[in-house]
Amino acid sequence: MKNDNAEHHIQTPDSILNALAGVLPVILESASLEQVIDAFTHALGASLGWVALIEQEAQSLNVLVSGCCPCQEQDVYQMLADQRLQACGWNTVVWESGVGKHFFSRSESNLCALESAVLGKLRHQNGDVAGYFFLAFPHQSYSQKVLRNLAAIISGAIKEYLIKHSVNSLLLNETQKIVSQYTTLFSNAPILINSFSADNRCILWNGECQRLFGWSRDELNRFPDPLALFYPDLTVRERVRASVTTVPGDKMQEWYPIDKNGRVLTTLWSNILLPDHSILNIGVDITARKREEQRLARKAITDELTQCLNRAGILAQLNEILLRNSHLVIQNGMSVVMFDLDYFKSINDRWGHSVGDIALSFFGRELQAHPLPGMVTGRLGGEEFLAIFPAADSQQAWRFIEQFRQRLANSQVVPGYHDLRISFSAGILSLRSGEVMPASEVLKQVDEALYGAKRNGRGMSVIVGGSPQWIAKTSIN
Ligand SMILES: Nc1nc2c(ncn2[C@@H]2O[C@H](COP(=O)(O)OP(=O)(O)OP(=O)(O)O)[C@@H](O)[C@H]2O)c(=O)[nH]1
Numbered sequence: 085m086k087n088d089n090a091e092h093h094i095q096t097p098d099s100i101l102n103a104l105a106g107v108l109p110v111i112l113e114s115a116s117l118e119q120v121i122d123a124f125t126h127a128l129g130a131s132l133g134w135v136a137l138i139e140q141e142a143q144s145l146n147v148l149v150s151g152c153c154p155c156q157e158q159d160v161y162q163m164l165a166d167q168r169l170q171a172c173g174w175n176t177v178v179w180e181s182g183v184g185k186h187f188f189s190r191s192e193s194n195l196c197a198l199e200s201a202v203l204g205k206l207r208h209q210n211g212d213v214a215g216y217f218f219l220a221f222p223h224q225s226y227s228q229k230v231l232r233n234l235a236a237i238i239s240g241a242i243k244e245y246l247i248k249h250s251v252n253s254l255l256l257n258e259t260q261k262i263v264s265q266y267t268t269l270f271s272n273a274p275i276l277i278n279s280f281s282a283d284n285r286c287i288l289w290n291g292e293c294q295r296l297f298g299w300s301r302d303e304l305n306r307f308p309d310p311l312a313l314f315y316p317d318l319t320v321r322e323r324v325r326a327s328v329t330t331v332p333g334d335k336m337q338e339w340y341p342i343d344k345n346g347r348v349l350t351t352l353w354s355n356i357l358l359p360d361h362s363i364l365n366i367g368v369d370i371t372a373r374k375r376e377e378q379r380l381a382r383k384a385i386t387d388e389l390t391q392c393l394n395r396a397g398i399l400a401q402l403n404e405i406l407l408r409n410s411h412l413v414i415q416n417g418m419s420v421v422m423f424d425l426d427y428f429k430s431i432n433d434r435w436g437h438s439v440g441d442i443a444l445s446f447f448g449r450e451l452q453a454h455p456l457p458g459m460v461t462g463r464l465g466g467e468e469f470l471a472i473f474p475a476a477d478s479q480q481a482w483r484f485i486e487q488f489r490q491r492l493a494n495s496q497v498v499p500g501y502h503d504l505r506i507s508f509s510a511g512i513l514s515l516r517s518g519e520v521m522p523a524s525e526v527l528k529q530v531d532e533a534l535y536g537a538k539r540n541g542r543g544m545s546v547i548v549g550g551s552p553q554w555i556a557k558t559s560i561n
Pocket residue numbers: 389424425426427428429430432436437438439440441444465466467538542
């Protein structure tokens with residue numbers, strides 16, 4: 085910035101003091117060092133002023149020039165390189181007259197015309213040289229004493245400015261660093277972070293929320309209640325809203341929001357109270373993990389060959405129905421059927437184990453093909469299966485079995501193996517309404533019924549429980 089007020093000459097020590105008194109308070113508040121040197125140059129009527137700060141890291145000088153006769157940066161280097169100045173351990177050098185001619189060539193007439201000047205060193209707290217400043221006046225009227233005092237005041241003021249400025253810029257740097265770290269964390273963290281105001285506005289919506297749910301914050305705020313997009317059911321929505329409290333629980337809660345494409349997600353949420361009393365919701369998407377857990381859980385109770393439940397799975401179901409749903413069993417009764425393929429060993433022996441596998445798999449699939457309501461089936465092991473028919477009496481179970489038997493008789497069990505037929509024996513246990521029995525007893529009785537069917541010639545069903553015991557024979561050939 086140039087000092088246009090070249091006419092502004094201050095001649096007396098009093099007027100210098102007045103000028104300094106006016107300028108000193110604004111020095112500390114100046115936004116830049118350039119403004120500081122401008123203020124001094126202008127207030128004291130200097131034609132040339134410069135400050136050169138030593139840049140520690142770059143090992144160079146940062147030169148700021150002001151005044152109505154500004155010199156080149158190169159001139160500043162030249163002045164500082166002058167032998168006389170370097171040689172003495174000076175802090176302040178003053179010229180009462182002829183300073184322009186001393187430093188500048190005749191071609192630079194304005195600069196050559198400069199008369200009095202002061203060149204001062206700026207020092208760090210520890211005494212190291214921080215830089216230099218220079219003020220030159222177009223007149224001779226400043227005495228050496230005045231110029232030295234001027235130098236002391238100016239260097240003190242600049243030093244104070246630099247200390248404040250460096251503390252401020254350090255704080256600013258630190259703050260910017262922290263803000264940038266948190267911004268990166270907020271945008272890129274693989275966790276869901278959001279916040280809603282009391283009037284249902286979305287205040288915070290991080291990158292992971294946008295990625296997972298497909299909505300941007302602006303899009304959400306176009307809706308009167310953005311939460312309704314994720315939880316269309318009002319009751320659920322109100323429960324979600326009520327869960328966002330200022331006192332978070334120690335466990336994360338599982339919620340099932342829907343995304344922009346209508347996909348139901350599984351998420352875990354908690355929230356934290358920020359110092360400004362706003363609440364930040366923190367969540368994780370566990371949809372994939374949950375699906376995998378469910379897949380593994382299903383796998384753990386599924387028989388790989390037949391895709392029925394395996395032994396553990398079907399026995400768990402039996403226990404579940406008899407214990408947890410005992411009121412339904414008491415109310416509606418139930419039937420349990422144990423199946424065992426007849427002479428299966430001879431199928432293996434004649435056609436091989438892998439053909440036997442295909443036959444077993446066919447049996448399992450066909451058993452489940454036309455289920456009665458609520459029916460569950462499982463493979464107990466080998467060529468033995470169990471089916472549970474909630475709320476079915478022995479007649480319904482028997483009819484189901486005989487239709488199944490008929491389908492098997494009419495099916496080609498293994499493609500290409502026309503002679504291969506399978507038959508089975510079945511034991512049926514029916515519990516009448518009001519009747520209860522532990523699972524172990526159910527299995528014992530149904531096994532006895534099956535044994536009865538085997539003993540009586542196979543290819544038939546034996547019913548126990550419900551009505552008096554009777555044998556239903558069905559010919560399949
Ligand atoms: N292919 C195949 N065979 C199996 C499997 N599990 C058990 N088996 C066979 O099933 C046959 C069962 O033989 P047994 O217990 O003697 O019964 P069965 O020959 O069916 O005779 P009954 O039950 O008395 O009518 C054995 O040969 C087993 O090896 C399996 O997963 N795959």
